[in-house]
Structures are given as C-alpha cells and as structure tokens.
Amino acid sequence: MSAGVPALRLEDITCRFAARDGGGAYTAVANTSLTIAAGEFVSVVGPTGCGKSTLLNVAAGLLAPSQGSVSVFGQPLIAADGVNRRAGYMFQADALMPWRTGIDNVVAGLEFRGVPRAEALAQGEAWLRRVGLAGFGDRYPHQMSGGMRKRLALAQTLILSPDILLMDEPFSALDVQTRQLMENELLALWAEDRKSVLFITHDLEEAIALSDRVVVLSAGPATRPIGDFKVDLPRPRDVSEIRMTPGFLALHREIWAAMKEEVLKAYAAQKAA
C-alpha cells in the first residue's frame, strides 16, 4: 500500500491570510507536509480554528497555498488551473443548491458530466436509499433537517465515486446512532473500492475508529502536525464495537495525551482574543 505514488501529497504547505483593515497577516498553517497513500484512510484531528478546513481547501485546489506544493497521484496541482478533479469534497458548511430538490442536488455532478437524465436519476435514487433518504428526493434543502442535509451532501459527493475523498467534519451534525450508521456505511463503501480518504474531525474516537492513520495538528496560529499515529486495528471494523476494544482504548489514551495540551492552548487563545 505504501509503495507506488501517493494519492495526495502536501509538501511544506504554508497558508497566510492577508489581514483586513490594518491588522497583521494571519498564518493559519505553517510548513505542513502530509501524504496520503492510495487507498489509505487518514484522519486529521486538531482543536477548533487550527486550520483543518484550510488544509483541506488546499488539497482540493480551491485555495492556493502561500508556499508549498500539492501533488495528486504524482501530478502537480495548481489552484489557478482548476480544482482537484480526482477528489470529491464534502464541505463543513452547507453547500447544497437551495433551488434544487434533494434528488436534483444528488445528481448535479452527473449532470455536469453529461450523464443522461434517466440514468442519473436511477443512480440518484439508489444513493438516496443508501444514505437513508429514500422518499425525500422531492424535498428542498430548507425542508430537511441539518442531518438530512449532511446525508444529502454525502450522496452528492459519493455518487461521482471520486478517487480521493475530502471530508470536513461530515458527521458532526448527526445524532450518535445515525452517526454510527453513517460511519459504518462509509467504511463499507471505502472497503469496496479503497478510495483514499482525508477525513477531518473534532472527534478523536471517530478518527481512531475509522482510520488507518490519525494526524494531530497543533493549535493555531502557524499550525503544523505534532503527531502521526498508525491505527493498526483489524478491519473490517464496526465503529460501535471497536470503541470497547483494549487496542482502541490504548491508542485513544496515547493520542489524547498528545492532543490535550493543544486543545487547552487553543481554548485559552480564543478566550483571550
């Protein structure tokens, strides 16, 4: 798995945001390198505001880093030339088209690719069933709950079967039961064709339960990875059962020890600001 070209490689990425009205520039991410092998499931955890979404935007080709380079399956990715076409991105914020019904949102990507309408709709209905939204296809986003919208966004991204999946806290709006269902569903989908996944979360347990590797980011500003933990728990996993195993608990303790200090630091910094 580690042999061959990595699916995604971020090299020495620095992102500095120009300051508005006078203040100093803000360095969100500094000198960060991250490699995701083909077929690997990597989670990134870090305190709020540390720059996780920023890093993902760089990987998606939506944001040009101030410094550093990105390559996708060996090809350099240049944001000015367009987005990362091998990747699907599930955004943290709502990004559904409010004027399209559920099903029309799900098939949007197929439509952009010129797939015939009837075929797109058939696939779309299948995906709605998979994310538990069968029968809700004719609702508009504003008629759905936050969790339903998240699942709709998941279907919208996965229907295109991207080689790389970028997910920004996709399940944080869901209740515990639905969340575990969706996590298991994601793992099942991932096991089918081994996409490369870069998964961002606040939730360390979720990160360990899902991933092959967990990367811990430091608190901002100038965020960088401060820990990289291999998760060699057996697969296939069931996310609710694996949380009880001794291997999981040991990893959790180890990673939490590394994270705790950063979380407190971030909290103190935001309280002071």
Add this chain to the structure above:
Amino acid sequence: MRLRTLQILVVCLVVAFWYVMTAPGLIPPFYFDKANRAAFFFGEPQKVFWVIVEWFATGEIFGHLGVTLLETALGFLIGSVFGLAIGLWLALSPTASAVMDPYIKGFNSMPRVVLAPIFAVWFGLGIWSKVALGVTLVFFVVFFNVYQGVREVSPNLIANARMLGASRRQLLRSIYLPSAMSWVFASLHNAVGLAFVGAVVGEYLGSSRGVGYLILQAEGTFDINTVFAGILVLTAFALALDAAVGSVERRLMTWQPRASETEKV
C-alpha cells in the same frame, strides 16, 4: 371580516364626502363663486361611475387597456432580459464592471422620464416609444438586483459546484443564474409596477391609444369626470397586475423558505 367592513366603510365615506362637496346646489358654495364650479374641478362620483360603466358596456376601454397592457408586458420583458444579461456580465467581469460603473450610476440617477419626448421622436407615437421608456425604468431595477445577487452567491456553493465538476458555463447556468433569478423575482413587483408607469406616462405624453391617451384626451376637453374614471381604471388594473405577479412569484419560488410553514391542525 370586521376589517373588510371598515375598509368598505372608508371608501363609502370618501365617496359620500366627494358627492356632498361637488353636487351642484346640494350645499351652498363656500369657496367657489358658482354652484357648479366644484363639480367642474373635482368631478362628480356618480358621473365618474357612469363613464366607467359605459366604457365597459360599449367595450371601448378594452382596446385601450390591451394596448397599455401590451406596452407594460413588453417593457417588463425586454427590460428584464437586458437587466439580467448585463447584470450577469458585469458581476462576473470585474474589469467591465469597473469601466462601466460611473456610466451605470449616471444613467441610474438621471430622471429617465425626461427621455420620453426623445423616445417619441425616435420610435414614433406608437407603442414602441412607451416600451422604450418602460425598458429604461425596469432595466435598472433588474440590473442592480442581478448584480447584487451574483455578487452575493455563497462562495461555498460555487466551490461545491466546482468540485462536482461544473465548467464555467455550467456554473453560470446552475449557480449564478438561479441565484440571480431569485433576486429578480424579489424585485418583480417593483419592475412590473415601473413598466406600467413607463407605459402610462409615455401614453400621457403623446399617443393615439391606451388608457393614458384617454386621460390625455379628456384633459384636453376639461372633462374631469373622464380623467378620474381613467385614473380609477388604471389603479384597479395596477392592483390586478400586482396580484397576478404575486401568484406567479409563489409558483416559481417554492424552493425558498417562508417565515412559518407549519399547518394548523
């Protein structure tokens, strides 16, 4: 229901007041020196009523209303299409927008009604000079709304569509256009109202058909009752137009959340 009763009462009172003040010889003249002067200046409600009845009975009014409606519709459609196209273009092209900015502002601040005589010279006294006036009025309302609408599309929505593989053209069709359209619909009442104003003012300033022409002609012969009749017909017509726009709007904007949507059980 009570509210309706009160509203009708207000109309009755106004009409009664109008009648009492203008009916020749009903009360002694206290401002004018002759008994029938008030009627000359302010008309008489019952005569206004009969003018309207006659218009509809003989069918004379329908041709004029039809012309006014046609001018309104054309002014609205052409103005909207131009507003939409140029709004999209300027919103998506920063250079063009920077270049055009002072001219757009200038044209917008110009009182465009003064263009009516020029349009009459350019397009003649037929419907097109009225349509042109309507277009200049509608254009800016739609233009500014589209411009604003496109500028305020959520960056997230654009990023998502790009990640889903939308080309620039598809982005225009499935993100910018729907988003701009929702702003156009928000200004629909305004735009239709202005197209109507353009049509009537245009007719008033020189025409051979239309409700504005009826008023113009009646003024020429000091027939104040017909002037009031024309004004009343125009008002009723504007209200009907506004209601029609409202129902179109409701049909087209189902995707937008409304303030409260739960049903009473």
